Amino acid sequence: MNKFIEKYKIxxxxxxxxxxxIDSIKLLDNFLTQSNVKKIEINNLILSNRxxxxxxxxELIKKIFNEDFNETKNDNTFIRDIKxxxxxxxxxxxxxxxxxxxxxxxxxxxxxxxxxxxxxxNFYLGVLFEQSGDFxxxxxxxxxxxxxxxxxxxxxxxxxxxxxxxxxxxxxxKKSLELLLKFSKRISVKNIDELNSIIRDTFDIMSSDINLxxxx
Amino acid sequence: xxxxxxGGDDPLHxxxxxxxxxxxxxxxxxxxxxxxxxxxKDAKKKETRAIEISRRKSNKAQHH
Numbered sequence: 001m002n003k004f005i006e007k008y009k010i011x012x013x014x015x016x017x018x019x020x021x022i023d024s025i026k027l028l029d030n031f032l033t034q035s036n037v038k039k040i041e042i043n044n045l046i047l048s049n050r051x052x053x054x055x056x057x058x059e060l061i062k063k064i065f066n067e068d069f070n071e072t073k074n075d076n077t078f079i080r081d082i083k084x085x086x087x088x089x090x091x092x093x094x095x096x097x098x099x100x101x102x103x104x105x106x107x108x109x110x111x112x113x114x115x116x117x118x119x120x121x122n123f124y125l126g127v128l129f130e131q132s133g134d135f136x137x138x139x140x141x142x143x144x145x146x147x148x149x150x151x152x153x154x155x156x157x158x159x160x161x162x163x164x165x166x167x168x169x170x171x172x173x174k175k176s177l178e179l180l181l182k183f184s185k186r187i188s189v190k191n192i193d194e195l196n197s198i199i200r201d202t203f204d205i206m207s208s209d210i211n212l213x214x215x216x
Numbered sequence: 217x218x219x220x221x222x223g224g225d226d227p228l229h230x231x232x233x234x235x236x237x238x239x240x241x242x243x244x245x246x247x248x249x250x251x252x253x254x255x256x257k258d259a260k261k262k263e264t265r266a267i268e269i270s271r272r273k274s275n276k277a278q279h280h
Contacts, residue, residue: 012269013239016261088268092261120271127264154236154270161244162263165251194241201248208252 004031021089028082037069057094061103065110080114091127098131119149142166151186173206240266
């Protein structure tokens with residue numbers, strides 16, 4: 001068991017990448033096989049790290065995310081955690097899977113049914129919608145994720161930065177500053193320095209953008 | 217199937233609270249730097265990792 005846990009921790013701390021995606025899939029497959037749950041029968045093309053075609057990935061999504069391995073029952077959450085690790089890598093490395101109607105539906109069901117924490121659930125829905133090209137809905141989910149988190153929660157500062165970052169990308173500078181001001185009253189003392197850094201970054205980004213526009 | 221073979225009730229598969237805070241703060245700082253350079257995809261990679269690291273695991277694992 002320990003070797004699986006150690007591998008999981010290594011993958012959790014590693015950069016999101018195609019290799020990390022493949023290693024996370026291998027971890028799930030090995031763990032399920034060892035636990036006599038089920039073999040996923042992964043296409044060898046995926047595990048060989050050669051050129052991966054979208055069709056293989058879509059097939060894999062069905063096998064991994066459409067299957068219930070009883071991961072929310074009897075404390076089997078380790079399986080769910082490995083699946084979320086796969087989801088993390090998948091959504092970023094292969095954004096096109098979110099544009100496939102069936103895969104989108106499977107992943108949305110998985111996020112809705114298997115991720116319990118409301119803030120994290122909204123975050124993943126945000127990423128899924130964003131990668132599918134629906135930025136408006138994505139922004140709503142990122143906003144919901146922040147508002148369903150408490151300022152003392154581990155993930156609060158990350159969710160604040162994620163929503164702020166999306167507003168910055170859309171050049172919604174006024175909204176991003178209003179957001180930071182709004183939360184400046186709720187933020188924990190230990191996070192004040194970081195909030196100030198985000199405010200400074202906002203002004204830096206705004207001024208470089210204004211200078212850029214002037215130059216054009 | 218024996219329960220111990222699944223690992224969901226084992227707090228060891230989660231990281232410690234302090235370790236999480238440290239890693240997340242570092243990832244957020246790196247993401248902000250990337251966003252300033254308009255490397256949005258790389259910034260998102262860092263933030264997505266930070267979320268998964270901070271996510272609470274099974275109820276039993278929360279009590280460590």
